[in-house]
Amino acid sequence: MLDFSILTDYMDVFLEGFKITIIASFIALICSFILGTLIAVMRIAPFKPLNWIGTVYVEFIRNIPVLVIVFFTYLAFDFGGMTAGIIGLTVYTAAFIAEAIRAGIMSVPRGQMEAARSSGLTYGQAMKSVILPQAIKIVIPPLGNQFINLVKNSSLLAVVAGGDLMYQGDLISASTFSTFDTYIFVGLFYLILTIPLSFGVGFLEKRLARSN
Amino acid sequence: MISFDKVNKFYGDFQVLKDINLTINKGEVVVVIGPSGSGKSTLLRCINHLEKITDGTLNVNGLSVADKKTDINKLRRNIGMVFQHFYLYPHKTVLENIMLAPRKVLGQSEKEAKELAMYYLDKVGISDKADAFPSQLSGGQQQRVAIARGLVMKPEIMLFDEPTSALDPEMIGEVLDVMKALAKEGMTMVVVTHEMGFAKEVADRIVFMDEGQILEEAVPAEFYENPREERARMFLSRILNH
Ligand SMILES: Nc1ncnc2c1ncn2[C@@H]1O[C@H](COP(=O)(O)OP(=O)(O)OP(=O)(O)O)[C@@H](O)[C@H]1O
Ligand SMILES: [Mg+2]
Numbered sequence: 436m437l438d439f440s441i442l443t444d445y446m447d448v449f450l451e452g453f454k455i456t457i458i459a460s461f462i463a464l465i466c467s468f469i470l471g472t473l474i475a476v477m478r479i480a481p482f483k484p485l486n487w488i489g490t491v492y493v494e495f496i497r498n499i500p501v502l503v504i505v506f507f508t509y510l511a512f513d514f515g516g517m518t519a520g521i522i523g524l525t526v527y528t529a530a531f532i533a534e535a536i537r538a539g540i541m542s543v544p545r546g547q548m549e550a551a552r553s554s555g556l557t558y559g560q561a562m563k564s565v566i567l568p569q570a571i572k573i574v575i576p577p578l579g580n581q582f583i584n585l586v587k588n589s590s591l592l593a594v595v596a597g598g599d600l601m602y603q604g605d606l607i608s609a610s611t612f613s614t615f616d617t618y619i620f621v622g623l624f625y626l627i628l629t630i631p632l633s634f635g636v637g638f639l640e641k642r643l644a645r646s647n
Numbered sequence: 648m649i650s651f652d653k654v655n656k657f658y659g660d661f662q663v664l665k666d667i668n669l670t671i672n673k674g675e676v677v678v679v680i681g682p683s684g685s686g687k688s689t690l691l692r693c694i695n696h697l698e699k700i701t702d703g704t705l706n707v708n709g710l711s712v713a714d715k716k717t718d719i720n721k722l723r724r725n726i727g728m729v730f731q732h733f734y735l736y737p738h739k740t741v742l743e744n745i746m747l748a749p750r751k752v753l754g755q756s757e758k759e760a761k762e763l764a765m766y767y768l769d770k771v772g773i774s775d776k777a778d779a780f781p782s783q784l785s786g787g788q789q790q791r792v793a794i795a796r797g798l799v800m801k802p803e804i805m806l807f808d809e810p811t812s813a814l815d816p817e818m819i820g821e822v823l824d825v826m827k828a829l830a831k832e833g834m835t836m837v838v839v840t841h842e843m844g845f846a847k848e849v850a851d852r853i854v855f856m857d858e859g860q861i862l863e864e865a866v867p868a869e870f871y872e873n874p875r876e877e878r879a880r881m882f883l884s885r886i887l888n889h
Binding site for chain 1: 695723727730734735737747796797
Protein backbone atom coordinates (compact mmCIF):
# COMPACT_ATOMS: atom_id res chain seq x y z
CA MET A 436 0.00 0.00 0.00
CA LEU A 437 1.30 3.43 -0.95
CA ASP A 438 2.36 5.69 1.90
CA PHE A 439 0.41 8.86 1.22
CA SER A 440 1.94 10.64 4.18
CA ILE A 441 5.04 11.16 2.01
CA LEU A 442 2.90 13.08 -0.41
CA THR A 443 1.18 15.19 2.23
CA ASP A 444 4.29 15.81 4.35
CA TYR A 445 6.45 16.79 1.41
CA MET A 446 3.82 18.45 -0.77
CA ASP A 447 5.63 21.78 -0.88
CA VAL A 448 8.86 20.03 -1.93
CA PHE A 449 7.08 18.11 -4.68
CA LEU A 450 5.40 21.31 -5.86
CA GLU A 451 8.68 23.21 -5.89
CA GLY A 452 10.16 20.51 -8.12
CA PHE A 453 7.03 20.42 -10.26
CA LYS A 454 7.26 24.18 -10.78
CA ILE A 455 10.92 24.03 -11.78
CA THR A 456 10.24 21.16 -14.17
CA ILE A 457 7.53 23.23 -15.85
CA ILE A 458 9.64 26.38 -16.01
CA ALA A 459 12.75 24.57 -17.26
CA SER A 460 10.78 22.66 -19.93
CA PHE A 461 9.03 25.78 -21.08
CA ILE A 462 12.16 27.90 -21.36
CA ALA A 463 14.01 25.08 -23.10
CA LEU A 464 11.09 24.67 -25.51
CA ILE A 465 11.08 28.34 -26.54
CA CYS A 466 14.86 28.44 -26.89
CA SER A 467 15.12 25.15 -28.76
CA PHE A 468 12.33 26.24 -31.10
CA ILE A 469 14.24 29.39 -32.03
CA LEU A 470 17.57 27.59 -32.30
CA GLY A 471 15.97 24.68 -34.15
CA THR A 472 14.33 27.01 -36.71
CA LEU A 473 17.66 28.71 -37.33
CA ILE A 474 19.44 25.41 -37.83
CA ALA A 475 16.69 24.10 -40.11
CA VAL A 476 16.96 27.21 -42.29
CA MET A 477 20.75 26.84 -42.31
CA ARG A 478 20.44 23.24 -43.49
CA ILE A 479 18.38 24.17 -46.52
CA ALA A 480 19.75 27.65 -47.30
CA PRO A 481 21.23 28.01 -50.79
CA PHE A 482 24.69 28.44 -49.30
CA LYS A 483 26.90 25.41 -48.79
CA PRO A 484 28.91 26.46 -45.69
CA LEU A 485 25.66 27.09 -43.81
CA ASN A 486 24.36 23.66 -44.87
CA TRP A 487 27.47 22.06 -43.45
CA ILE A 488 27.22 23.86 -40.13
CA GLY A 489 23.57 22.85 -39.83
CA THR A 490 24.22 19.24 -40.76
CA VAL A 491 27.18 18.89 -38.44
CA TYR A 492 25.15 20.33 -35.58
CA VAL A 493 22.25 17.96 -36.09
CA GLU A 494 24.33 14.83 -36.65
CA PHE A 495 26.67 15.62 -33.80
CA ILE A 496 24.11 16.51 -31.17
CA ARG A 497 21.55 13.84 -32.07
CA ASN A 498 24.14 11.14 -31.57
CA ILE A 499 25.32 12.13 -28.11
CA PRO A 500 23.28 11.00 -25.10
CA VAL A 501 21.42 13.97 -23.64
CA LEU A 502 22.84 13.06 -20.23
CA VAL A 503 26.35 13.68 -21.52
CA ILE A 504 25.33 17.02 -22.99
CA VAL A 505 23.78 18.15 -19.71
CA PHE A 506 26.90 17.08 -17.81
CA PHE A 507 29.02 18.95 -20.30
CA THR A 508 27.11 22.23 -20.05
CA TYR A 509 27.18 21.92 -16.28
CA LEU A 510 30.91 21.30 -16.08
CA ALA A 511 31.93 23.66 -18.89
CA PHE A 512 30.15 26.74 -17.60
CA ASP A 513 29.63 28.06 -14.14
CA PHE A 514 25.90 28.59 -14.37
CA GLY A 515 24.40 26.43 -11.67
CA GLY A 516 22.39 23.26 -12.23
CA MET A 517 19.12 24.65 -13.48
CA THR A 518 20.57 27.01 -16.10
CA ALA A 519 23.13 24.48 -17.24
CA GLY A 520 20.37 21.88 -17.50
CA ILE A 521 18.16 24.19 -19.54
CA ILE A 522 21.03 24.96 -21.90
CA GLY A 523 21.83 21.28 -22.29
CA LEU A 524 18.21 20.39 -22.99
CA THR A 525 17.92 23.28 -25.45
CA VAL A 526 21.01 22.24 -27.38
CA TYR A 527 19.80 18.65 -27.53
CA THR A 528 16.13 19.29 -28.37
CA ALA A 529 17.00 21.92 -31.00
CA ALA A 530 18.57 19.20 -33.14
CA PHE A 531 15.30 17.25 -33.22
CA ILE A 532 13.16 20.33 -33.70
CA ALA A 533 15.44 21.40 -36.56
CA GLU A 534 14.79 18.08 -38.28
CA ALA A 535 11.03 18.37 -37.77
CA ILE A 536 11.02 21.91 -39.15
CA ARG A 537 13.23 20.97 -42.06
CA ALA A 538 10.84 18.17 -42.98
CA GLY A 539 7.97 20.67 -42.79
CA ILE A 540 9.77 23.16 -45.02
CA MET A 541 10.64 20.46 -47.54
CA SER A 542 7.00 19.45 -47.75
CA VAL A 543 6.00 22.91 -49.05
CA PRO A 544 5.93 22.67 -52.86
CA ARG A 545 9.03 24.09 -54.53
CA GLY A 546 6.85 26.37 -56.66
CA GLN A 547 5.95 28.42 -53.58
CA MET A 548 9.53 29.53 -53.16
CA GLU A 549 9.88 30.09 -56.90
CA ALA A 550 6.73 32.22 -57.06
CA ALA A 551 7.91 34.33 -54.14
CA ARG A 552 11.46 34.71 -55.44
CA SER A 553 10.34 35.53 -58.95
CA SER A 554 8.34 38.46 -57.63
CA GLY A 555 11.53 39.92 -56.17
CA LEU A 556 11.42 38.73 -52.57
CA THR A 557 14.76 37.82 -51.05
CA TYR A 558 15.33 34.27 -49.81
CA GLY A 559 14.80 35.41 -46.22
CA GLN A 560 11.59 37.29 -47.01
CA ALA A 561 10.21 34.33 -48.95
CA MET A 562 11.04 31.99 -46.09
CA LYS A 563 9.42 34.21 -43.50
CA SER A 564 6.27 35.22 -45.36
CA VAL A 565 5.59 32.25 -47.60
CA ILE A 566 7.36 29.04 -46.62
CA LEU A 567 7.48 29.00 -42.81
CA PRO A 568 3.80 29.86 -42.27
CA GLN A 569 2.90 26.84 -44.41
CA ALA A 570 5.52 24.58 -42.89
CA ILE A 571 4.41 25.32 -39.35
CA LYS A 572 1.11 23.47 -39.83
CA ILE A 573 2.96 20.30 -40.66
CA VAL A 574 5.47 20.84 -37.90
CA ILE A 575 3.10 21.39 -34.97
CA PRO A 576 2.36 17.72 -34.17
CA PRO A 577 6.01 16.56 -34.15
CA LEU A 578 6.86 19.70 -32.21
CA GLY A 579 4.28 18.74 -29.59
CA ASN A 580 5.89 15.34 -29.27
CA GLN A 581 9.27 16.97 -28.83
CA PHE A 582 7.81 19.04 -26.02
CA ILE A 583 6.59 15.92 -24.27
CA ASN A 584 10.05 14.40 -24.63
CA LEU A 585 11.50 17.60 -23.30
CA VAL A 586 9.37 17.43 -20.15
CA LYS A 587 10.54 13.88 -19.57
CA ASN A 588 14.16 14.64 -20.38
CA SER A 589 14.10 17.56 -17.96
CA SER A 590 14.41 14.92 -15.22
CA LEU A 591 18.10 14.96 -16.11
CA LEU A 592 18.36 18.26 -14.28
CA ALA A 593 18.46 16.09 -11.17
CA VAL A 594 21.98 14.90 -11.95
CA VAL A 595 23.29 18.46 -11.90
CA ALA A 596 21.23 19.52 -8.86
CA GLY A 597 18.81 21.46 -11.06
CA GLY A 598 16.03 21.55 -8.44
CA ASP A 599 13.46 19.85 -10.68
CA LEU A 600 10.84 17.25 -9.76
CA MET A 601 13.24 14.33 -10.05
CA TYR A 602 15.82 16.11 -7.94
CA GLN A 603 13.29 16.87 -5.22
CA GLY A 604 12.25 13.23 -5.39
CA ASP A 605 15.86 12.22 -4.72
CA LEU A 606 15.95 14.48 -1.68
CA ILE A 607 12.64 13.17 -0.34
CA SER A 608 13.60 9.54 -0.78
CA ALA A 609 16.91 10.18 0.96
CA SER A 610 15.19 11.56 4.02
CA THR A 611 12.21 9.19 4.14
CA PHE A 612 13.98 6.01 2.98
CA SER A 613 10.74 5.18 1.07
CA THR A 614 12.41 5.15 -2.31
CA PHE A 615 9.75 3.16 -4.10
CA ASP A 616 6.75 5.19 -2.94
CA THR A 617 8.48 8.50 -3.51
CA TYR A 618 9.29 7.76 -7.12
CA ILE A 619 5.75 6.58 -7.76
CA PHE A 620 4.55 10.01 -6.71
CA VAL A 621 7.25 11.61 -8.85
CA GLY A 622 6.03 9.55 -11.80
CA LEU A 623 2.44 10.64 -11.18
CA PHE A 624 3.49 14.29 -11.19
CA TYR A 625 5.12 13.78 -14.59
CA LEU A 626 1.93 12.17 -15.87
CA ILE A 627 -0.08 15.19 -14.72
CA LEU A 628 2.03 17.19 -17.16
CA THR A 629 2.50 14.80 -20.04
CA ILE A 630 -0.94 13.23 -20.39
CA PRO A 631 -2.76 16.52 -21.09
CA LEU A 632 0.05 17.47 -23.46
CA SER A 633 -0.30 14.19 -25.24
CA PHE A 634 -4.05 14.69 -25.64
CA GLY A 635 -3.44 18.26 -26.78
CA VAL A 636 -1.08 17.09 -29.51
CA GLY A 637 -3.56 14.45 -30.65
CA PHE A 638 -6.31 17.06 -30.80
CA LEU A 639 -4.16 19.48 -32.81
CA GLU A 640 -3.20 16.70 -35.18
CA LYS A 641 -6.85 15.97 -35.91
CA ARG A 642 -7.74 19.65 -36.32
CA LEU A 643 -4.85 20.29 -38.71
CA ALA A 644 -5.65 17.18 -40.70
CA ARG A 645 -9.19 18.44 -41.14
CA SER A 646 -8.18 21.98 -42.19
CA ASN A 647 -6.24 20.61 -45.17
CA MET B 648 15.00 43.76 -74.02
CA ILE B 649 15.84 40.05 -73.75
CA SER B 650 18.74 38.61 -75.66
CA PHE B 651 20.21 35.13 -75.57
CA ASP B 652 23.61 34.90 -77.18
CA LYS B 653 25.07 31.40 -77.63
CA VAL B 654 23.48 30.23 -74.41
CA ASN B 655 24.02 26.65 -73.27
CA LYS B 656 22.70 24.95 -70.20
CA PHE B 657 23.57 21.59 -68.76
CA TYR B 658 22.13 19.47 -65.97
CA GLY B 659 25.21 17.43 -65.21
CA ASP B 660 26.04 15.77 -68.52
CA PHE B 661 22.64 16.42 -70.01
CA GLN B 662 22.41 19.46 -72.27
CA VAL B 663 18.98 21.08 -71.90
CA LEU B 664 19.66 24.22 -73.95
CA LYS B 665 21.87 24.12 -77.02
CA ASP B 666 23.35 27.26 -78.50
CA ILE B 667 20.31 29.46 -77.97
CA ASN B 668 20.28 32.74 -79.87
CA LEU B 669 17.12 34.72 -79.41
CA THR B 670 16.27 38.39 -79.20
CA ILE B 671 12.97 39.67 -77.90
CA ASN B 672 12.22 43.35 -78.28
CA LYS B 673 10.16 45.64 -76.13
CA GLY B 674 6.45 45.12 -76.68
CA GLU B 675 6.89 41.86 -78.51
CA VAL B 676 4.81 38.78 -77.76
CA VAL B 677 6.75 35.58 -78.36
CA VAL B 678 5.14 32.17 -78.12
CA VAL B 679 7.40 29.20 -77.44
CA ILE B 680 6.21 25.76 -78.47
CA GLY B 681 7.74 22.34 -78.78
CA PRO B 682 7.48 18.77 -77.54
CA SER B 683 7.61 17.87 -73.87
CA GLY B 684 11.16 17.96 -72.53
CA SER B 685 12.43 20.20 -75.32
CA GLY B 686 13.57 22.86 -72.86
CA LYS B 687 10.78 25.45 -73.08
CA SER B 688 10.37 25.89 -69.36
CA THR B 689 14.11 25.97 -68.87
CA LEU B 690 14.47 28.70 -71.49
CA LEU B 691 11.81 30.77 -69.76
CA ARG B 692 13.20 30.18 -66.28
CA CYS B 693 16.67 31.31 -67.32
CA ILE B 694 15.26 34.75 -68.09
CA ASN B 695 14.47 35.49 -64.44
CA HIS B 696 17.33 33.35 -63.16
CA LEU B 697 15.26 30.58 -61.63
CA GLU B 698 17.75 28.49 -63.60
CA LYS B 699 21.40 29.36 -64.15
CA ILE B 700 22.80 29.31 -67.65
CA THR B 701 26.01 27.31 -68.03
CA ASP B 702 27.63 29.54 -70.66
CA GLY B 703 26.90 32.23 -73.22
CA THR B 704 25.39 35.61 -72.45
CA LEU B 705 21.86 36.43 -71.47
CA ASN B 706 20.90 40.07 -71.16
CA VAL B 707 17.57 41.14 -69.74
CA ASN B 708 16.63 44.80 -69.39
CA GLY B 709 20.24 45.73 -70.01
CA LEU B 710 21.49 43.53 -67.17
CA SER B 711 23.59 40.44 -67.61
CA VAL B 712 21.69 37.70 -65.79
CA ALA B 713 24.68 35.45 -65.18
CA ASP B 714 26.87 38.27 -63.86
CA LYS B 715 27.49 37.88 -60.14
CA LYS B 716 27.31 41.66 -59.72
CA THR B 717 23.77 41.81 -61.08
CA ASP B 718 21.19 42.31 -58.35
CA ILE B 719 18.86 39.42 -59.17
CA ASN B 720 16.09 40.60 -56.88
CA LYS B 721 16.05 43.93 -58.66
CA LEU B 722 15.99 42.21 -62.03
CA ARG B 723 13.09 40.02 -60.93
CA ARG B 724 10.94 42.96 -59.84
CA ASN B 725 10.68 43.86 -63.48
CA ILE B 726 9.70 40.39 -64.63
CA GLY B 727 6.37 38.86 -63.73
CA MET B 728 6.04 35.10 -63.88
CA VAL B 729 2.94 32.94 -64.20
CA PHE B 730 3.21 29.18 -63.65
CA GLN B 731 1.23 26.25 -64.91
CA HIS B 732 0.10 25.39 -61.38
CA PHE B 733 -0.49 29.00 -60.24
CA TYR B 734 1.45 28.69 -56.99
CA LEU B 735 -0.73 31.13 -55.12
CA TYR B 736 0.13 31.30 -51.43
CA PRO B 737 -2.55 29.08 -49.86
CA HIS B 738 -2.35 30.66 -46.40
CA LYS B 739 -3.04 34.16 -47.70
CA THR B 740 -6.18 35.72 -49.13
CA VAL B 741 -6.32 36.79 -52.76
CA LEU B 742 -5.64 40.38 -51.76
CA GLU B 743 -2.73 39.40 -49.51
CA ASN B 744 -1.27 37.27 -52.30
CA ILE B 745 -1.16 40.29 -54.55
CA MET B 746 -0.01 42.74 -51.88
CA LEU B 747 2.93 40.71 -50.58
CA ALA B 748 5.62 41.73 -53.07
CA PRO B 749 4.62 45.41 -53.28
CA ARG B 750 4.73 45.59 -49.49
CA LYS B 751 7.96 43.66 -48.96
CA VAL B 752 9.92 44.47 -52.07
CA LEU B 753 8.77 47.97 -53.00
CA GLY B 754 7.99 49.02 -49.44
CA GLN B 755 4.54 50.31 -50.33
CA SER B 756 2.18 51.29 -47.52
CA GLU B 757 -0.74 49.01 -46.68
CA LYS B 758 -3.16 51.49 -48.22
CA GLU B 759 -1.18 52.06 -51.39
CA ALA B 760 -0.61 48.33 -51.93
CA LYS B 761 -4.28 47.57 -51.34
CA GLU B 762 -5.50 50.17 -53.83
CA LEU B 763 -3.11 48.90 -56.45
CA ALA B 764 -4.02 45.27 -55.75
CA MET B 765 -7.72 46.10 -56.13
CA TYR B 766 -6.99 47.87 -59.40
CA TYR B 767 -5.33 44.78 -60.87
CA LEU B 768 -7.92 42.40 -59.44
CA ASP B 769 -10.51 44.50 -61.20
CA LYS B 770 -8.46 44.33 -64.35
CA VAL B 771 -8.46 40.52 -64.32
CA GLY B 772 -12.15 40.59 -63.47
CA ILE B 773 -12.35 39.12 -59.97
CA SER B 774 -12.40 42.03 -57.54
CA ASP B 775 -15.32 40.33 -55.76
CA LYS B 776 -12.97 37.54 -54.63
CA ALA B 777 -10.49 39.80 -52.86
CA ASP B 778 -11.05 38.24 -49.45
CA ALA B 779 -11.33 34.64 -50.57
CA PHE B 780 -8.59 32.09 -50.11
CA PRO B 781 -7.07 30.47 -53.20
CA SER B 782 -8.62 27.10 -52.35
CA GLN B 783 -12.06 28.70 -52.68
CA LEU B 784 -11.44 29.73 -56.30
CA SER B 785 -11.73 27.84 -59.56
CA GLY B 786 -8.56 27.13 -61.53
CA GLY B 787 -9.28 29.91 -63.98
CA GLN B 788 -9.84 32.40 -61.17
CA GLN B 789 -6.64 31.29 -59.45
CA GLN B 790 -4.65 31.79 -62.60
CA ARG B 791 -6.10 35.27 -63.07
CA VAL B 792 -5.09 36.12 -59.51
CA ALA B 793 -1.61 34.86 -60.33
CA ILE B 794 -1.51 37.19 -63.32
CA ALA B 795 -2.64 40.11 -61.16
CA ARG B 796 0.06 39.18 -58.65
CA GLY B 797 2.63 39.52 -61.41
CA LEU B 798 1.20 42.73 -62.86
CA VAL B 799 1.01 44.58 -59.57
CA MET B 800 4.81 44.96 -59.62
CA LYS B 801 4.40 46.89 -62.90
CA PRO B 802 6.91 44.64 -64.66
CA GLU B 803 8.27 45.33 -68.11
CA ILE B 804 8.25 41.65 -69.02
CA MET B 805 5.74 38.90 -68.27
CA LEU B 806 6.67 35.23 -68.53
CA PHE B 807 3.97 32.56 -68.82
CA ASP B 808 4.79 28.86 -68.53
CA GLU B 809 1.83 26.87 -69.89
CA PRO B 810 -0.66 29.08 -68.03
CA THR B 811 -3.71 27.18 -69.26
CA SER B 812 -2.48 23.57 -69.34
CA ALA B 813 -3.75 22.76 -65.87
CA LEU B 814 -7.19 24.26 -66.48
CA ASP B 815 -10.49 22.66 -67.36
CA PRO B 816 -11.37 23.53 -70.97
CA GLU B 817 -14.19 25.87 -70.02
CA MET B 818 -11.80 28.08 -68.02
CA ILE B 819 -9.07 28.44 -70.60
CA GLY B 820 -10.85 31.26 -72.40
CA GLU B 821 -11.10 33.59 -69.42
CA VAL B 822 -7.36 33.35 -68.80
CA LEU B 823 -6.44 33.76 -72.45
CA ASP B 824 -8.67 36.83 -72.66
CA VAL B 825 -6.75 38.50 -69.86
CA MET B 826 -3.48 37.62 -71.59
CA LYS B 827 -4.68 38.90 -74.95
CA ALA B 828 -5.71 42.21 -73.41
CA LEU B 829 -2.27 42.47 -71.86
CA ALA B 830 -0.56 41.74 -75.16
CA LYS B 831 -2.62 44.42 -76.88
CA GLU B 832 -1.56 46.96 -74.26
CA GLY B 833 2.00 46.44 -75.40
CA MET B 834 3.37 44.21 -72.64
CA THR B 835 6.51 42.30 -73.54
CA MET B 836 5.51 38.67 -73.16
CA VAL B 837 7.16 35.30 -73.50
CA VAL B 838 4.53 32.58 -73.42
CA VAL B 839 4.98 28.83 -73.47
CA THR B 840 1.64 27.59 -74.76
CA HIS B 841 0.12 25.30 -77.32
CA GLU B 842 -2.98 27.48 -77.67
CA MET B 843 -2.92 28.20 -81.37
CA GLY B 844 -5.81 30.67 -81.27
CA PHE B 845 -3.94 32.82 -78.81
CA ALA B 846 -0.72 32.58 -80.79
CA LYS B 847 -2.38 33.51 -84.06
CA GLU B 848 -4.21 36.43 -82.56
CA VAL B 849 -1.49 38.17 -80.55
CA ALA B 850 1.92 36.60 -81.08
CA ASP B 851 4.49 38.46 -83.10
CA ARG B 852 6.63 35.38 -83.40
CA ILE B 853 6.58 31.66 -82.76
CA VAL B 854 9.71 29.96 -81.49
CA PHE B 855 9.75 26.21 -82.04
CA MET B 856 12.07 24.20 -79.82
CA ASP B 857 13.13 20.59 -80.00
CA GLU B 858 15.76 18.76 -77.97
CA GLY B 859 17.09 21.98 -76.47
CA GLN B 860 17.48 23.81 -79.74
CA ILE B 861 15.50 26.55 -81.41
CA LEU B 862 14.67 24.91 -84.72
CA GLU B 863 12.44 27.54 -86.21
CA GLU B 864 11.36 31.13 -85.66
CA ALA B 865 8.52 32.53 -87.72
CA VAL B 866 5.45 34.73 -87.64
CA PRO B 867 2.38 32.70 -86.56
CA ALA B 868 0.58 32.62 -89.92
CA GLU B 869 3.65 31.33 -91.66
CA PHE B 870 4.53 28.86 -88.93
CA TYR B 871 1.13 27.27 -88.59
CA GLU B 872 0.31 27.21 -92.31
CA ASN B 873 3.66 26.24 -93.62
CA PRO B 874 6.37 25.25 -91.14
CA ARG B 875 9.81 24.96 -92.67
CA GLU B 876 11.10 22.21 -90.40
CA GLU B 877 9.99 18.63 -90.75
CA ARG B 878 9.96 18.18 -86.98
CA ALA B 879 7.77 21.26 -86.54
CA ARG B 880 5.38 19.84 -89.11
CA MET B 881 5.22 16.52 -87.25
CA PHE B 882 4.73 18.29 -83.94
CA LEU B 883 1.90 20.43 -85.29
CA SER B 884 0.09 17.51 -86.81
CA ARG B 885 0.27 15.76 -83.46
CA ILE B 886 -1.16 18.64 -81.42
CA LEU B 887 -3.84 19.35 -84.03
CA ASN B 888 -5.06 15.76 -84.25
CA HIS B 889 -5.07 14.76 -80.63
N1 LIG C 1 16.46 19.99 -62.32
C1 LIG C 1 16.65 19.19 -63.39
N2 LIG C 1 17.63 18.26 -63.36
C2 LIG C 1 17.85 17.45 -64.42
N3 LIG C 1 17.15 17.49 -65.56
C3 LIG C 1 16.17 18.40 -65.66
C4 LIG C 1 15.86 19.30 -64.58
N4 LIG C 1 14.84 20.10 -64.96
C5 LIG C 1 14.52 19.70 -66.21
N5 LIG C 1 15.31 18.70 -66.63
C6 LIG C 1 15.26 18.04 -67.96
O1 LIG C 1 15.49 19.02 -68.93
C7 LIG C 1 14.69 18.79 -70.06
C8 LIG C 1 13.91 20.01 -70.43
O2 LIG C 1 13.00 20.30 -69.42
P1 LIG C 1 11.94 21.47 -69.54
O3 LIG C 1 11.12 21.43 -68.31
O4 LIG C 1 12.60 22.74 -69.88
O5 LIG C 1 11.09 20.98 -70.79
P2 LIG C 1 9.73 21.55 -71.34
O6 LIG C 1 9.95 21.80 -72.79
O7 LIG C 1 9.25 22.67 -70.53
O8 LIG C 1 8.77 20.30 -71.21
P3 LIG C 1 7.21 20.24 -70.81
O9 LIG C 1 6.44 20.52 -72.06
O10 LIG C 1 7.03 18.83 -70.36
O11 LIG C 1 6.97 21.23 -69.72
C9 LIG C 1 13.81 17.59 -69.74
O12 LIG C 1 14.36 16.46 -70.35
C10 LIG C 1 13.89 17.47 -68.26
O13 LIG C 1 13.80 16.13 -67.85
MG1 LIG D 1 7.63 22.96 -69.21
